[in-house]
Amino acid sequence: MTILDVSKSYVRIFEELTKIPHGSGDEKQISDYLVQVAHDHNLKVVQDSSNNVIIYKDASLGYESHEPVILQAHIDMVNEKNSDSHHDFTKDPLELVVEDGFLKAKGTTLGADDGAGVAYIVSILLDSNLKHPPLIGLFTVNEEATMEGAFNIDMDLIKAKRLINIDGEEEDSSITGSAGGMDITITHPIHRQNTQQEGYCLKVRGLLGGHSGAEIHAERGNSNKIIARILHTLSKEGTIQLSTFKGGLKINAIPREADATFTMKNDAKCREIVDKCIQEIQKELEFTDSGLVVTLEKQNIESIIDEKTSQSIIDYLYLVPTGLRHKSDHLQGLTTSSENLGIVDLTDTTFEFGLSVRGALDSYVQDLADEVQTLAKVFGFDATTENWYPAWDYMDKSPMRDTMAKVYKEVHNGKEIQMYAVHGGLECGIFKGKCPDLDIVAIGPNIYDVHTPDEKLDLASFDRTYSFLCKYLENL
Ligand SMILES: [Zn+2]
Known part of the structure; x- marks a missing residue:
């Protein structure tokens, strides 16, 4: 020394x-x-x-x-x-x-x-x-x-x-x-009913994650979006009722893990559909996030959210844009706008989604935030913005x-x-x-x-x- x-x-x-x-x-x-x-x-x-x-x-x-x-x-x-x-x-x-x-x-x-x-x-x-x-x-x-x-x-x-x-x-x-940016929080009250039935637990693990400013260009998997996509696909086969959905730790980190528990009517093909989704997503992420592991297990479900709200949550999360949006032609390698669906959390009485948007121009930030908020409005959810900073x-x-x-x-x-x-x-x-x-x-x-x-x-x-x-x- x-x-x-x-x-x-x-x-x-x-x-x-x-x-x-x-x-x-x-x-x-x-x-x-x-x-x-x-x-x-x-x-x-x-x-x-x-x-x-x-x-x-x-x-x-x-x-x-x-x-x-x-x-x-x-x-x-x-x-x-x-x-x-x-x-x-x-x-x-x-x-x-x-x-x-x-x-x-x-x-x-x-x-x-x-x-x-x-x-x-x-x-x-x-x-x-x-x-x-x-x-x-x-x-x-x-x-x-x-x-x-x-x-x-x-x-x-x-x-x-x-x-x-x-x-x-x-x-x-x-x-x-x-970049400039801001955080957007989407919330809505939920009503739970008690139940006793067999359902499923879906888990996403093994993703690389990273900072939503520094790594969003790498097109890595977003655990929240992966769960939303699988649930969305399942919901076309049989009605889904969510019990829990939790993913991500920080609004400005690409989420690496997420868990959801739910019940499904007409679930005969549930596992088959999930397996197909997993294969497809793993193939898509083969070169950017190859460690993805998704598991589906049976689980006893004790409380559920009504069908309509469950479907709204799944559809919103499926639709809300996330990841790289634009790249610069002028400055090589620069991401000029992106979104990150960092946090999803269903509590006993509300749900909360946290997104951060970034842009190389303030107008990008404003536009992306507007898009996320407008989508929330279509679904009847509340959207608030905070932590704005200029580009x-x-x-x-x-x-x-x-x-x-x-x-x-x-x-x-x-x-x-x-x-x-x-x-x-x-x-x-x-x-x-x-x-x-x-x-x-x-x-x-x-x-x-x-x-x-x-x-x-x-x-x-x-x-x-x-x-x-x-x-x-x-x-x-
Ligand atoms: Zn410093």
């Missing part, structure tokens, strides 16, 4: 950050720490009511007439630990470990997402030897949960048209756009991007930086929504396995990306 080299200011600052608790929603201490740092170095600072911090630094000599630049990072981290770790995220400092050139935290997330970005910005703000335009250090809270810091920021405090977001995880690439639409002309590409090439001996837009939501979209002509780039050092206790920061990449960032500022 090696010792962390704290002779570099950004490494020393990063180490400081790991001593202060800063899980999402628990940023007061780290926010106060940043304010103190600014005071100690006579930098103008504002802490807003959300605990966002804004620190201002004048241009260096000769850069006074240059347009100001916002340097932005989020100050919260995802608190995750191994089951055998006794770490208390509300008070314990992280236990840092250096191994094979990587910085890790023992048994917990490291918070390099986004402590690396925070450390860079503080280091730049405190260094009087750098050349740069007027700088605005913007430190936002709660990016990982609600993005409330970005939503609540008063743009009058950050009057600039150029922003560098330092929340990237790949040194050799830069993000150029992100960061790719800008064809971006001087910030052009300069970045040029400087990256110089610093990396002719190597080109990769640029791509993502289908996940970023704070950049929110800033862009508030200030449409903001020119944004997003960068960061190599960080692996973020949001898990295996999170690790590549220290050589941490050094290189800092040098690159300083050089970039010099050219702005």
Whole structure:
């Protein structure tokens, strides 16, 4: 094990950050720490009511007439630990470990997402030897949960048209756009009647799942949709009455598992129909999600929902769109719109379906949400929307991007930086929504396995990306 080299200011600052608790929603201490740092170095600072911090630094000599630049990072981290770790995220400092050139935290997330970005910005703000335009250090809270810091920021405090977001995880690439989205919840009351009869239990297992922003393009199976499809097929043969239906854990995760229990009239062909469906779906998923396992077992059913509501639920879930909808012709590989039927849950008195929709343009999001809601209306179900966030639409002309590409090439001996837009939501979209002509780039050092206790920061990449960032500022 090696010792962390704290002779570099950004490494020393990063180490400081790991001593202060800063899980999402628990940023007061780290926010106060940043304010103190600014005071100690006579930098103008504002802490807003959300605990966002804004620190201002004048241009260096000769850069006074240059347009100001916002340097932005989020100050919260995802608190995750191994089951055998006794770490208390509300008070314990992280236990840092250096191994094979990587910085890790023992048994917990490291918070390099986004402590690396925070450390860079503080280091730049405190260094009087750098050349740069007027700088605005913007430190936002709660990016990982609600993005409330970005939503609540008063743009009058950050009057600039150029922003560098330092929340990237790949040194050799830069993000150029992100998705907008929202969540939709469909609900309806249900009435159960007690019964005692033999029915069935249908289970879907073995799917890959994944994040609905990062993996929806992979066309993996959706356990909720698979159950709905099988039940829909069965309902053409004999009346189905649902007892339970539960699938998915998070609205923004492609559901991997789902279970339904039900009764069926005229069930002589039930197993035959299910087997045929399974074969067909397995064949369809042969190359994208080959682990699918569906089981059908007899089960005693003790309560059921009436025939009409059962059929409505099955038909709605069968019809509601999910998965990849559109891909970009302009930006290769980019998903431009998608839906994810993340959650299905029948309780004693209601049912609830949770869908998240995403789009590279706000109009896509609006259109998909409208479609899902209209379908709900046709069935007489309630639909509510929440957690809306705007898209960061790719800008064809971006001087910030052009300069970045040029400087990256110089610093990396002719190597080109990769640029791509993502289908996940970023704070950049929110800033862009508030200030449409903001020119944004997003960068960061190599960080692996973020949001898990295996999170690790590549220290050589941490050094290189800092040098690159300083050089970039010099050219702005
Ligand atoms: Zn992050």
